[in-house]
Amino acid sequence: MPMPICRWLFAATLLALAAGTGPALAQSTADAQALAAKASSMNDKELKKLPAKKVFGGQKGPTTSLKARAIGSYAKGCMAGGKALEVDGPAWQVMRLSRNRNWGHPELVALVERFAVEAKTKDGWNGLLVGDLAQPRGGPMLSGHASHQIGLDADIWLTPMPDRTLTRKEREEIKAKLVVKDRKHIDPDVWTEAHARLLKRAASYPEVARIFVHPPIKAEMCRWAKGKGEWLAKIRPYFGHNWHFHIRINCPADSPNCTNQPEARPKDGTGCGDELAHWLGDKPWPKPPKPEATPPKPAKPAPPLTLSALPAECRAIVTAE
DSSP states (O other): OOHHHHHHHHHHHHHHHHTTOSHHHHHHHHHHHHHHHHHTTOOHHHHHTSBHHHHHHTOOSOOSSSOOEEEEETTEEEEESOEEOOSEETTEEEOOGGGOOOEEOHHHHHHHHHHHHHHHHHSOOOOEEEOOOBOTTOSOOSSSOSSOOSSOEEEEESSOOOSSOOOHHHHHHOOOOOOBSSSSOBOTTTOOHHHHHHHHHHHHSTTEEEEEEOHHHHHHHHHHTTTOOGGGGGEEEOTTOSSEEEEEEOOOTTOTTBOOOOOOOOTTSSSOSHHHHHHTSSTTSOOOOOTTSOOOOOOOOOOOOBGGGSOTHHHHHHHOO
């Protein structure tokens, strides 16, 4: 790959790592919390007009009067009865605590806890560094993810947990290690067989629907597993996952208004064939603008997504105790 593109992709990754921190987000969060507080006194017509990401991004805690439910779809919905993943566990530590995104449906939280312990006791992984799950009531976020809205998604770092408890400051500032050299190759100086065992375990849980990884990680998993194993079909290549992987579970039985993605069914049964070859080609990857090109005029920004665009139940989640 041409070096300028490589540098551009890595720079984009570093920006993504930094997103969600700093004074700008702090002010945005404060504004969102003020708006969320006002929402409880509004009628339904007024609620429909509110910007969804601000209202949900400003929620400090979960609903306590409603049973746990995932509502809507992974990228357009909300959550009732969210449960917090403890920030420190026997085999995990939660990162980026200032974001308040360690909330999920109880089934997701239970899975992450189980996964962490089993990975440490059975797979030679020292423990999980856990990134974002969801906000206390799910919904669109002030920064980052398009998904993670219904409490069924979790980001797990590909950097093992250290042998000590990280300080709050460290959890905000430590950056994960990239496990790929570029868009096509794993970094053999960082990647280990323990990474492969970790991903296989995650994909082997029946409640897990998908695991998103950077394309060369998928290629390495195919090589390591010799292209065999039904669990490989769940490991899906998607750019932007070169320092962490994304776990998505199926809709729980207690959530009738939750919408699953179609089951992952690659044509070859594993996704190690033509599908992966396509990802390792040139087409799926964004290209940086040429330095000499005239910057395009900024397009008129799209209006913010309002609560009216989410399932109607989500307006009740905003105002519930």
